[in-house]
Amino acid sequence: MSHYVITYDVGTSGVKTCVYAIDESIKLVASSMEGYKLTILEGGGAEQEPMDWWHAMRRTTRQLLQSHDIAAEQIQGLSFCAQMQGLVLVDQHGEPLRRAMSYMDSRAVREHREGLVHGLRVSGMNLRKLAQSLIITRAVPASVKDPVWKYKWVQRNEPALFERVYKWLDVKEFLLHRCTGEFVMTEDSAYATLLYDPREGRKQFSARLCKLFGVAVEHMPKVVPSTAQVGKLTSEAAEALGLREGTPVFGGGGDAALIGVGAGAVAQGDTHIYLGTSGWVSTVVGKQILDAKHMIASIVGANTTGFHYFSELETAGKCLEWVKNHLALDEIGVYLEKKQISDSQESIHRSLYDYMMHAIKDVPAGSNGVLFAPWLHGNRSPFEDPNARGLFFNIGIDTGKTEMIHAVLEGICYHLRWQLEAQDLKVKTSSAIRLVGGGALAPLTCQMLADVLGREIETVDSPQNAGAIGAAVVIAVGLGCIASLDEAKQLIKVKARYTPNLANKAVYDHDFVVFKTLYRNNKKAFSMLNAQRNA
Structure with a gap:
């Protein structure tokens, strides 16, 4: 008998609400999407209204139930997959005290410098704090974008508001409270604060680290497993969502924790790559490994039997969004107005992104020598620099939009290769990558990613929903449908495979050498142009 469940994929640009049927496999029944704003502020700020997430959840849930004639009583569980390393500060009633600071927020330069850099240093970091962090978490809050510095930024710059803080939550934890009234944080989100002790027998926020970084330990919520039932839908939440009061709500996970589950990359040594608004390379490992030089750490996932050796690209699909809005605008305007496009062509180009892909399909590998660096909002790995920015390199008099758009896609792939090669220095990544x-x-x-990496690329059904599928697997474990998250590999099958084109690979091998010089050669210029603006 099928179990009907609802998952919420809470991204940077919108909430995607999905109804799944779980039996021998996980089948998508219906889905609905609603977007919201990301506010970019001077000095590196990036914020969102927490209630925008909740209102999008509420409207999409009601719309799905009504349009697909699904009864509230059929829904047997809810869960979440969400963006991570946000800072949502709430009062004792769970009401947000200010807009949430996104994982992209890089304002806390002073707090990061004073909190981690001052004192006796190793690799530019305070020795005492570095040592304690490595002992307890096997990671360090070395990025200005790590949430502890956002917390300290609010403490310094908004002291009256800070006095009213009751709990520090992440994105989905705010929504879990709206659903159940419980203040909790799943293990993966807790670890992402870099104040959590994941060692066996501890598994709690570290009072030592909180004191070391000046965080009030009472601000931290109770920690629960991703598959735990956090609580049940309150009457108020049930009425807002159009669901049944008492519906079980499970912890879920952050996108970095659950997208790998939804990809079926759950066994040790499995590597997956995510290409959404942000991007990353992640490999399942059996123990915690840290590469401080390349800013790669082993993070706690939804499946706590292993870790994710994880390196992030801040702006991946965001670069394509930028291209759509600012570079391809004239062509897209032509498309929208249906000029010079036949009905047959129009049926092929179901979205503007499809149209862009069609427009650049004949551009040769290497984009006729044009390179693009995808660092539109700084970068984390394999180098940490909030001042880094995107750039086009080697534009010629004959360069057109198609070459530039193609180069943007290649630049994202080059950066992912850089991260994959950095991972290979410490672990064995898989030969076939999901x-x-x-x-x-x-x-x-x-195909481009297969050519750039020189690896076989595997895709699954509905890859854009991998996080939501991972959340459905969490519910399946919570309801007892399957024994553990390890069984995701049997539920999620490969749909298509792409093998490297060796002629294209040769071009990419040559140009990749140049790509890696772009940051080193422009690091000083990035600082001169952006350090003052980000201060």
């Missing part, structure tokens, strides 16, 4: 996220919907992107 690609998920919206980027995996385009065969051109899949």
Whole structure:
């Protein structure tokens, strides 16, 4: 008998609400999407209204139930997959005290410098704090974008508001409270604060680290497993969502924790790449490993039997969004107005991104020498620099939009190769790599990534929903449908495979050498142009 469940994929640009049927496999029954704003502020700020997430949840849930004639009583569980390392400060009633600071927020330069850099240093970091962090978490809050510095930024710059803080929550934890009234944080989100002790027998926020970084330990919520039932839908939440009071609500996980589950990359040594608004390379490992030089750490996932050796690209699909809005605008305007496009062509180009992919399909590998660096909002790995920015390199008099758009896609792939090669220095990544996220919907992107990496690329059904599928697997474990998250590999099958084109690979091998010089050669210029603006 099928179990009907609802998952919420809470991304940077919108909430995708999905109804799944779980039996021998996980089948998508219906889905609905609603977007919201990301506010970019001077000095590196990036914020969102927490209630925008909740209102999008509420409207999409009601819309799905009504349009697909699904009874509230049929829904047997809810869970979440969400963006991570946000800072949602709430009062004792769970009401947000200010807009949430996104994982992209890089304002806390002073707090980061004073909190981690001052004192006796190793690799530019305070020795005492470095040593304690490595002992307890096997990671360090070395990025200005790590949430502890956002917390300290609010403490310094908004002291009256800070006095009213009751709990520090992440994105989905705020929504879990709206649903159940419980203040909790799943283990993966707790670890992402870099104040959590994941060692066996501890598994709680570290009072020592909180004191070391000046965080009030009472601000931290109770920690629960991703598959735990956090609580049941309150009457108020049930009325808002159009669901049954008492519906079980499970912890879920952050996107970095659950997208790998939804990709079926759950066994030790499995590597997956995510291409959404952000991007990353993640490999399942059996123990915690840290590469401080390349800013790669082993993070706690939804499945706590292993870790994710994880390196992030801040702006991946965001670069394509930028291209759509600012570079391809004239062509897209032509498309929208249906000029010079036949009905047959129009039926092929179901979205603007499909149209862009069609427009660049004949551009040769290497984009006729044009390179693009995808660091539109700084970068984390394999180098940490909030001042880094995107750039086009080697534009010629004959360069057109198609070459530039193609180069943007290649630049994202080059950066992912850089991260993959950095991971290979410490662990063995898989020869076949699962690609998920919206980027995996385009065969051109899949083949290009195979060519750039020189690896086989595998895709799954509905790759853009990998996080939501991972959340459905969490519910399946919570309801007892399957024994553990390890069984995701049997539920999620490969849909398509892409093998490297050796002629294209030769071009990419040559140009990749130049790509890696772009940051080193421009690091000083980035600082001169942006350090003052980000201060």
